[in-house]
Amino acid sequence: MSKQELVVLGQSDENGGCCPGLVTTPLDEDQAAELAKLFKALGDPVRLRLLSMIASRAGGEVCVCDLTPAFDLSQPTISHHLKLLRQAGLIDCERRGTWVYYWALPATLDRLAAFLKTSQTAETTA
Amino acid sequence: MSKQELVVLGQSDENGGCCPGLVTTPLDEDQAAELAKLFKALGDPVRLRLLSMIASRAGGEVCVCDLTPAFDLSQPTISHHLKLLRQAGLIDCERRGTWVYYWALPATLDRLAAFLKTSQTAETTA
Numbered sequence: 001m002s003k004q005e006l007v008v009l010g011q012s013d014e015n016g017g018c019c020p021g022l023v024t025t026p027l028d029e030d031q032a033a034e035l036a037k038l039f040k041a042l043g044d045p046v047r048l049r050l051l052s053m054i055a056s057r058a059g060g061e062v063c064v065c066d067l068t069p070a071f072d073l074s075q076p077t078i079s080h081h082l083k084l085l086r087q088a089g090l091i092d093c094e095r096r097g098t099w100v101y102y103w104a105l106p107a108t109l110d111r112l113a114a115f116l117k118t119s120q121t122a123e124t125t126a
Numbered sequence: 127m128s129k130q131e132l133v134v135l136g137q138s139d140e141n142g143g144c145c146p147g148l149v150t151t152p153l154d155e156d157q158a159a160e161l162a163k164l165f166k167a168l169g170d171p172v173r174l175r176l177l178s179m180i181a182s183r184a185g186g187e188v189c190v191c192d193l194t195p196a197f198d199l200s201q202p203t204i205s206h207h208l209k210l211l212r213q214a215g216l217i218d219c220e221r222r223g224t225w226v227y228y229w230a231l232p233a234t235l236d237r238l239a240a241f242l243k244t245s246q247t248a249e250t251t252a
Contacts, residue, residue, distance in 0.1 A: 020182075022235065026196075027178040032171040039174070043166030045158040052153040054245065056146075069154075106244035109148065113243035118181065118232035 023118045038112060041088035046071065047081045052093055055104035064093075064100045149244045164238060167214035172197065173207045180217055181230035190219075190226045 027035065042048060053070065054062050064111070068078050082102060085091045090109065091103045145240045146153070153161070179196065180188050194204050207210060208228065212215045216235065 020178075022178050023181045023230070023232075024151070025182050027175050029175070032174040032178070036169050036171040036174050038169075039165050040169030043169040044163050045155065045162040046163070048137070048158040048162050049153050049155070052146075052148050052151070054156070055149045056151050069207075104149070106149075109242045109244050113239040113241075116235045116242070117245065118230070118235050119240035 021115055021117065034078070035112075035115065038088050038108070041084050041090060042112075044081065044084075046073065046078075047085055047111070050078070050081055051085055051090060051104065054102050055106075061101045061103040064102065067102070139189045147243065148241055161238075161241065164214050164216070164234070167210050167216060168238075170207065170210075172199065173211055176204070176207055177211055177216060177230065178197075181232075181235070187227045187229040190228065193228070 020031075049070070050067060051069055064082070064112070067082075068075055071078060071097070080089070082093070086093060088108070089105055091102050091104050093100050096103075159200070168177070175196070179193055190208070190233060193208075194201055197204060198231075208219070209219070212219060214234070215231055217228050217230050219226050221227075
């Protein structure tokens with residue numbers, strides 16, 4: 001699968017930020033288009049629940065077989081939502097035998113968090 | 127205008143967080159539905175540009191008359207996008223004479239940032 005969309009957030013930014021912060025300067029059209037794709041991927045309750053199930057899992061990864069029973073949705077529908085999260089660079093996956101295993105990509109989540117954050121707090125990276 | 131949707135983020139949370147953090151515990155259906163509305167509001171390039179123009183403005187507020195010239199869109203279309211941002215609790219506004227003035231609501235932005243952030247850094251609130 002193409003990972004073209006994984007690079008949308010300006011990964012060369014040394015500060016780990018994506019684009020200028022929201023309170024720093026107005027976004028240009030390209031930056032806004034790229035970020036909007038990511039927020040759109042988050043703008044669905046099923047995808048948010050899937051992402052939180054994956055991101056909060058101790059051990060860091062989840063078998064798709066553990067995700068689908070939580071939803072009253074078909075496997076193809078769940079797979080479609082997972083694909084959109086993956087295309088946005090929010091999760092990644094690997095097939096092992098019968099099952100596909102998913103994990104969150106914290107760099108993307110943290111870049112979005114840094115973009116949204118308005119209060120400039122003193123902060124030390126752990 | 128109803129501000130019903132402004133309370134979706136669990137403002138009673140003393141930590142200023144909205145719901146559990148994404149990496150903390152899976153969201154329940156209600157939490158996911160509420161957060162998805164907010165991310166959906168951010169999931170459009172025009173709305174993201176409007177929000178960044180408003181949030182980054184020195185002085186804290188922007189006349190709608192300064193927003194519309196930046197877009198090749200009709201005034202009603204801009205107003206519609208602003209309304210969606212307002213319904214999500216991301217901005218608020220006030221009419222003064224001829225014009226409407228907009229400002230960002232940092233509490234909502236910071237709650238979303240806290241929700242997305244995966245790295246638990248030592249942090250002191252300024």
